[in-house]
Amino acid sequence: MKRVLLFLALLLLAAFAQAFTFVQISDTHITGAGSHEDNLRAIIGEINAMSPPPAFVVCTGDMTETGRPPDMEKYREIISSFKMPLYNVLGNHETKWTNLGKETMRVFFERNPYYSFDYEGMHFVAMDSSMWQQHHGLLDRSQLSWLKTDLDKASRDTPSVLFYHHCPGFIPNEPELLQTIKPYNVRLILVGHGHTFKTWRRNGLLFQECKGGMNNQGGYRILDVSEGEIRSYTKLVGKDKAMDAVIPLTNARNPVTLYSPQTGKWIEGKVQIRASVMPGEGRKLEYAIDGDWKPLPAMTSAVYGAAADFGGTRGWHLISIRATDPDGMEWHESAWVRIGGKTREAWRINTSGGVQRAVTIFGDRVYFGTLGGDVYCLEAETGKEVWRHNVGSDVISGVALDGSRIYLGTADGRIMGLDAFTGEQKWFFQTAGPIQGTPVVGDGRVFAGSGEAAFYALDAETGDLVWKYPMDRFTQVQPMLLDGVVYFGAWDKYFYALNASDGSLKWKTLIGINFFYSTASSDPVTDGKSIVANVTRYKPEDPDVYCLDANTGDVIWKIRQPENSDCGFNSPCLIGDKVYSLAGNGVVLCMRMKDGSEMWRKSTGFSLLGGKPVSADGKLYIPGLRGNVACMDAKSGEKLWTYSLGSGYLFGSAAVWEDLVIVPSCEGNVTALRK
Numbered sequence: 163m164k165r166v167l168l169f170l171a172l173l174l175l176a177a178f179a180q181a182f183t184f185v186q187i188s189d190t191h192i193t194g195a196g197s198h199e200d201n202l203r204a205i206i207g208e209i210n211a212m213s214p215p216p217a218f219v220v221c222t223g224d225m226t227e228t229g230r231p232p233d234m235e236k237y238r239e240i241i242s243s244f245k246m247p248l249y250n251v252l253g254n255h256e257t258k259w260t261n262l263g264k265e266t267m268r269v270f271f272e273r274n275p276y277y278s279f280d281y282e283g284m285h286f287v288a289m290d291s292s293m294w295q296q297h298h299g300l301l302d303r304s305q306l307s308w309l310k311t312d313l314d315k316a317s318r319d320t321p322s323v324l325f326y327h328h329c330p331g332f333i334p335n336e337p338e339l340l341q342t343i344k345p346y347n348v349r350l351i352l353v354g355h356g357h358t359f360k361t362w363r364r365n366g367l368l369f370q371e372c373k374g375g376m377n378n379q380g381g382y383r384i385l386d387v388s389e390g391e392i393r394s395y396t397k398l399v400g401k402d403k404a405m406d407a408v409i410p411l412t413n414a415r416n417p418v419t420l421y422s423p424q425t426g427k428w429i430e431g432k433v434q435i436r437a438s439v440m441p442g443e444g445r446k447l448e449y450a451i452d453g454d455w456k457p458l459p460a461m462t463s464a465v466y467g468a469a470a471d472f473g474g475t476r477g478w479h480l481i482s483i484r485a486t487d488p489d490g491m492e493w494h495e496s497a498w499v500r501i502g503g504k505t506r507e508a509w510r511i512n513t514s515g516g517v518q519r520a521v522t523i524f525g526d527r528v529y530f531g532t533l534g535g536d537v538y539c540l541e542a543e544t545g546k547e548v549w550r551h552n553v554g555s556d557v558i559s560g561v562a563l564d565g566s567r568i569y570l571g572t573a574d575g576r577i578m579g580l581d582a583f584t585g586e587q588k589w590f591f592q593t594a595g596p597i598q599g600t601p602v603v604g605d606g607r608v609f610a611g612s613g614e615a616a617f618y619a620l621d622a623e624t625g626d627l628v629w630k631y632p633m634d635r636f637t638q639v640q641p642m643l644l645d646g647v648v649y650f651g652a653w654d655k656y657f658y659a660l661n662a663s664d665g666s667l668k669w670k671t672l673i674g675i676n677f678f679y680s681t682a683s684s685d686p687v688t689d690g691k692s693i694v695a696n697v698t699r700y701k702p703e704d705p706d707v708y709c710l711d712a713n714t715g716d717v718i719w720k721i722r723q724p725e726n727s728d729c730g731f732n733s734p735c736l737i738g739d740k741v742y743s744l745a746g747n748g749v750v751l752c753m754r755m756k757d758g759s760e761m762w763r764k765s766t767g768f769s770l771l772g773g774k775p776v777s778a779d780g781k782l783y784i785p786g787l788r789g790n791v792a793c794m795d796a797k798s799g800e801k802l803w804t805y806s807l808g809s810g811y812l813f814g815s816a817a818v819w820e821d822l823v824i825v826p827s828c829e830g831n832v833t834a835l836r837k
């Protein structure tokens with residue numbers, strides 16, 4: 163008996179040895195001028211005074227308001243008073259407006275944007291849901307591949323906690339995340355973004371959002387880990403902590419299996435859904451196509467099924483089933499299928515990571531880079547890989563071509579020249595900031611902006627520096643080369659014309675209104691005499707399309723897209739003497755280049771953001787924010803067809819090759835559609 167008691171006591175001691183507390187803070191939104199500093203200092207004061215002290219703190223993003231160095235420096239100064247380690251991840255406010263983007267993590271915290279660590283038998287994974295230049299959330303495919311390897315190393319049974327910025331509803335590839343972590347014991351996902359305390363119950367785990375550190379008196383979460391569970395408390399500065407949830411450290415088995423349709427299936431006619439579900443008291447079953455939930459009836463005691471009509475856009479759609487338990491736990495399974503797309507879709511390839519910029523055609527080859535750091539060359543006709551070259555850093559930039567060479571930029575600041583036929587690296591030039599825009603090549607030179615806030619001209623043959631133009635802020639657009647002058651808009655609100663020969667300033671024109679609302683997002687177009695660039699509005703009455711004289715920089719005309727949505731985040735397109743601008747609400751505006759007068763205005767029917775149309779044979783091909791592509795008649799604006807490519811953001815423009823439109827997606831695929 164004594165022995166048994168001793169054993170039990172030792173077991174208890176072992177369990178208590180694992181007990182510890184950690185804390186989540188989020189959305190502190192510090193600025194260089196000290197905004198919200200008092201809130202964060204009050205939070206730090208309380209956390210430092212906790213007894214026993216927390217083992218560590220995690221911050222789920224939006225540490226700062228803009229992510230710019232003055233904000234980051236202030237944040238780093240304030241958090242230096244934490245008495246325990248602090249693990250940060252990036253929020254949308256760290257990446258949308260900054261010269262450093264995701265490189266912020268390396269520069270300010272000497273970390274990758276995603277990483278993991280272990281503590282007392284638990285595994286913690288800091289993930290990066292931010293996107294370069296965007297406020298949207300996404301867990302890039304390359305990161306999900308890393309996550310799988312990382313969780314494998316920690317072992318399948320190890321209780322794990324993930325943390326990142328964007329809450330459910332803001333990450334379109336959440337089904338892929340749930341699929342990736344399914345074999346492992348992920349118990350809790352801590353998020354921010356919504357600035358409030360909130361909980362979602364999915365697949366046996368909890369997503370928990372934290373109140374913003376900037377809000378009211380400031381909030382945070384206290385997480386006590388002990389004997390087989392995590393106790394999650396909400397806490398407001400100056401108030402008592404409040405019990406919020408108890409999370410067991412072992413997962414229950416997902417009771418649902420979607421066995422038809424399977425991912426990738428082509429479906430014509432009705433969508434036949436079949437799922438098996440383990441019995442459960444009070445469990446409610448539903449299915450959805452793209453999140454439109456409907457009851458899923460029982461066919462037998464364990465098999466549920468439905469035959470669903472689908473009248474939406476042809477193409478890729480998400481079929482999901484959901485079992486909801488009486489305690490609110492939702493069990494999901496889903497599959498991506500193609501509905502009615504057989505005549506439109508010629509080929510699709512899955513890439514190593516998101517493709518955020520344009521694909522470029524040269525001969526019968528397609529070139530692009532991925533956020534997984536791969537540069538691809540494909541056969542345009544089949545999508546078959548010709549070569550792939552990993553450059554060891556995210557490629558946000560598109561690819562520029564001049565015959566036998568391709569040129570691109572990397573997140574770690576390199577401008578590179580590769581052999582177009584083999585992918586062999588010919589040279590690279592290291593700059594001091596990320597290359598976020600596609601280079602342009604001409605007159606034997608490569609021109610590109612760097613996040614160090616400088617614009618570079620390099621020798622296209624050797625990569626040697628020809629000249630460097632320092633700026634106050636950086637540029638992320640693809641510059642334009644015309645008659646020995648290089649043109650681009652920048653985050654300092656100016657539109658620039660630099661002499662390509664020596665980098666001297668030909669002119670610069672102020673067309674942005676303030677820092678958040680500038681020329682920085684739009685690639686310019688030209689008819690050889692004048693230039694059109696879009697600008698984001700500051701006030702609703704501000705112009706959002708500018709036409710400048712290429713020679714003098716004088717404003718020839720400026721217009722405000724008449725609906726309550728602006729063109730600034732999209733790039734224009736030019737066909738002959740007509741210019742086309744895209745507004746965020748889905749409207750395409752056709753104007754005369756000479757005076758900006760409107761010819762027609764038509765809606766694609768879906769949101770447009772970060773897109774740039776391409777044209778061929780009198781048609782426009784327009785990429786939408788949420789995976790839709792529209793083909794419009796350029797003369798009339800008549801919508802000829804639409805196709806859904808799935809959930810991925812389409813931020814890069816498509817390319818046309820013979821009868822194909824080849825479309826890149828941030829989801830991590832490239833798809834060829836028949837024109």
Ligand SMILES: [Fe+2]
Pocket residue numbers: 189191224253255355357374
């Ligand atoms: Fe925030």
